[in-house]
Amino acid sequence: MDKAQNNKHTLLPFSVIEAATTGNVDAINAVLKHYEPYIAALATRRLYDENGVPHLCVDDELRKTLEIKLITKILSFELVKAA
Amino acid sequence: MKLSPSQMKTVRHQFDSLCRKVLREESRNYIKQFARRAEKEVNLSELSETELSQLYVMDEYPSDSTFFDVLDYRVAVKDDRLADALAALPSKKRDVLLLSYFLDMSDTEIAEKLKVVGSTIHRRRTSSLKELKLRLGVKEDGQGTE
Numbered sequence: 001m002d003k004a005q006n007n008k009h010t011l012l013p014f015s016v017i018e019a020a021t022t023g024n025v026d027a028i029n030a031v032l033k034h035y036e037p038y039i040a041a042l043a044t045r046r047l048y049d050e051n052g053v054p055h056l057c058v059d060d061e062l063r064k065t066l067e068i069k070l071i072t073k074i075l076s077f078e079l080v081k082a083a
Numbered sequence: 084m085k086l087s088p089s090q091m092k093t094v095r096h097q098f099d100s101l102c103r104k105v106l107r108e109e110s111r112n113y114i115k116q117f118a119r120r121a122e123k124e125v126n127l128s129e130l131s132e133t134e135l136s137q138l139y140v141m142d143e144y145p146s147d148s149t150f151f152d153v154l155d156y157r158v159a160v161k162d163d164r165l166a167d168a169l170a171a172l173p174s175k176k177r178d179v180l181l182l183s184y185f186l187d188m189s190d191t192e193i194a195e196k197l198k199v200v201g202s203t204i205h206r207r208r209t210s211s212l213k214e215l216k217l218r219l220g221v222k223e224d225g226q227g228t229e
């Protein structure tokens with residue numbers, strides 16, 4: 001998965017997108033995997049402990065919320081908008 | 084439905100931008116919601132006494148109070164000391180106190196109900212308050228009238 005290293009500029013293959021929109025579980029997992037770093041970055045929150053020292057930690061609830069939202073949006077994605 | 088390679092590329096870009104947009108906006112929503120909630124939330128330990136007292140209700144049981152029958156009314160007295168002192172008073176005097184302080188009646192009303200003259204009510208009240216004060220051993224002024 002060296003693609004994941006630099007996936008800011010990589011795009012998912014068309015075949016995966018096509019399969020994911022029709023509900024293929026493996027394809028959806030591949031999409032989630034592809035956006036995993038981005039989701040982790042978005043879900044990272046700065047928390048402060050009792051001494052006021054900031055800690056970065058991943059908010060699991062937010063991470064799951066994002067994943068679920070992404071899945072629902074993948075399923076409603078239309079390959080050809082004009083349809 | 085067959086797409087040309089350039090159309091496929093477009094779709095891939097559209098899909099990518101959609102996914103990023105969805106994730107970005109959803110996380111923004113979540114954080115905004117969090118902030119909105121944080122504005123309203125208060126630490127339980129930081130609540131003031133009055134706010135805390137709004138959070139619970141004490142049950143009131145009939146067995147906690149003493150009842151006195153006056154005319155057609157039934158008056159509940161919660162304070163035990165006061166109830167004892169009231170019970171020790173002669174019933175005519177007690178009626179005047181109960182009617183005026185617990186049922187908020189004016190002297191005229193009480194006089195009408197008890198079928199006596201207004202000055203009698205006044206006299207009974209003054210003397211029974213004095214007696215009550217004595218029984219309760221009240222030191223500060225005015226406490227006995229409660």
